Amino acid sequence: MTSTRTIPFRCPHPECGNLQETADRTGLACDKGHVYPYAPGTQIPVFADAPAGSSEYSIVDAAEIHDNALRWLFATFCTDEDTLRENLISRLGLVPGQSLLVTGAGAGNDLPYIAEKMEGRGTIHAQDIASQMLLAGASRHGDALSAIGIDIRFSVCDATQLPYADRVFDAAYHYGGINLFSSVGQGIAEMNRVVKPGGKIVISDEGLAPWLLNSEIGKQLVANNHLYACQAPIALLPETARDVKLSFELHNCFYVIEFSVGDGPLPINIDVPHVGRRGGSIRKRYAGRLEGIDPALKEAVYAEAERVGESRVDFLEKALRAALRT
Ligand SMILES: C[S@@+](CC[C@H](N)C(=O)[O-])C[C@H]1O[C@@H](n2cnc3c(N)ncnc32)[C@H](O)[C@@H]1O
Ligand SMILES: [Zn+2]
Structure with a gap:
């Protein structure tokens, strides 16, 4: 499954649709009057920007400070950036020509690795809520990726309210920031919404494997940075998630969740009859429950069903149908 079509931005307001460039070419606007300016000197739309100083990612030199944090990370976990x-x-199992969304892309450190997997052919949209990080990422990697043929787009926006239509990307990827999203569940739901059925999603962030939480090294890591106490948000996956895998990297200190976007209900047959004393099926036992009755009558019904060799459900259904006919 490959995509060659450019993926347009869509107004993140729920009732709106596609965006056009404004007449003065300073941003994007929808036909309901929502306007999103380009970051100064760029064509990068700003849908939502974290207020300056609101986190370590929205301060001057945020990208350089983050570079330093990454050096600490790889030295601490005795690995290197390429390997991780x-x-x-x-x-993600990317193939050339596919389209990928990177949420919380920060200063874009993942982008060259993704472009390599796409062999220089494909579309990458990278977003982050902190313009200081995202604009550094665009200036570090934008031209180089375009030069090798990647259709690379950046946007400053909230990963919990993405400016895209449903089912437009082949895959979505996130590393290192989802624990900080205002709603982790909404961050996952949005990635799931914008990926086509069958597409792959990979999410990783700090989070000790549960068996390390009370270990000495676990307590030291959590004291150093409370995010290591975060647990893999596996319970927040959409109901339609398929082929789910949970694993851990960086010596069991970062969770990795992988899943495929499912389409429609699980292929479970809820009408297979149970053989045995109770009888019925998943649907009948769940949706066919009736009001309470006299417990003595219930026991008498069960006893009679057993005596005539029928399941309780078959016996009751027969009795009720007979009652309805009279
Ligand atoms: C630790 S950095 C990781 C950056 C990058 N993914 C990397 O691997 O180097 C976390 C990033 O998540 C971003 N972030 C936090 N909340 C966000 C949100 N609601 N939407 C988009 N990005 C967000 C931060 O601004 C920051 O750039
Ligand atoms: Zn709008």
């Missing part, structure tokens, strides 16, 4: 990022990105 190639490992995580390879799980």
Whole structure:
């Protein structure tokens, strides 16, 4: 499954649709009057920007400070950036020509690894809520990726309210920031919404494997940074998630969730009859429950069903149908 079509931005307001460039070419606007300016000197739309100083990612030199944090991370976990990022990105199973959304892309460190997997042919949309990080990422990687043929787009927006239509990307990827989203569940739901059925989603962030939480090294890591106490948000996956895998990287200190976007209900047959004393099926036992009756009558019904060799459900259905005919 490949995509060659450019993926347009869509107004993130629920009732709106596509966006056009404004007449003065300073941003994008929808036909309901919502306007999103480009970041100064760029064509990068700003849908939502974290207020300056509201986090370590929205301050001057945020990208350089983050570079330093990454050096600490790889030295602490005795690995290197190539090994970790190639490992995580390879799980997407990208092929040339596909389209990928990167949420919380920060200063864009994953982008060259993704472009390599796409062999220089494909579409990458990278977003982050902190313009200081995202604009650094665009200036570090934008031209180089375009030069090798990647259709690369950046936007400053909230990963919990993405500016895209449903089912437009082949895959979505996130590393290192979802624990900080205002709603982790909404961040996952949005990635799931914008990926086509069958597409792959990979999400990783700090989070000790549960068996390490009370270990000495676990307590030291959590004291150092409380995000290590976060647990893999596996319960927040959409009901339609398929082929779900939970694993851990960086010596069991970062969770990795992988899943495919499902389409429609699970292919479970809820009408297979149960053989045995109770009888019925999943549907009948769940949706066919009646009001309470006299417990003595209930026991008498069960006893009679057993005596005539019928399941309780078959016996009751027969009796009720007979009652309705009279
Ligand atoms: C630790 S950095 C990781 C950056 C990058 N993914 C990397 O691997 O280097 C976390 C990023 O998540 C971003 N972030 C936090 N909340 C966000 C949200 N609601 N929407 C988009 N990005 C968000 C931060 O601004 C920051 O750039
Ligand atoms: Zn709008």
